[in-house]
Amino acid sequence: MQRFGEKLHTLRTSKHMTLKELALALGHVSHGYISEIESGKKRPTGEFVLKVARYFDVTTDQLLKDELDIP
Numbered sequence: 001m002q003r004f005g006e007k008l009h010t011l012r013t014s015k016h017m018t019l020k021e022l023a024l025a026l027g028h029v030s031h032g033y034i035s036e037i038e039s040g041k042k043r044p045t046g047e048f049v050l051k052v053a054r055y056f057d058v059t060t061d062q063l064l065k066d067e068l069d070i071p
Contacts, residue, residue, distance in 0.1 A: 003066045004049075005038040011056045011070060012038075026051045 012022050012034075019031035019038075026048070028034065036042040044052075053060045062068050 001043070001064055001066065002040075004044060004063055005040045007063055007070050008034070008044075008052060009038045011052070011058070015056075025055060 012019070017025070019034050023029070023031040023034055026034075033042065037044050037048070049060055049063055052058075053063055056070075058070055062070050
């Protein structure tokens with residue numbers, strides 16, 4: 001779970017998306033929440049993890065388990 005923010009940042013930048021674009025795609029009003037998750041200041045909710053997994057077509061295990069990498 002410690003690497004969730006890092007993995008989210010990698011997924012977002014691999015699609016050349018800004019924080020704002022990802023926030024809109026995931027249905028969030030503010031990109032600040034995503035920024036805080038990427039920097040490790042906040043932990044994601046279960047709902048947010050599911051939205052990210054569905055949007056980027058990865059499993060929740062890949063996002064949450066530190067020993068697993070994302071493709």
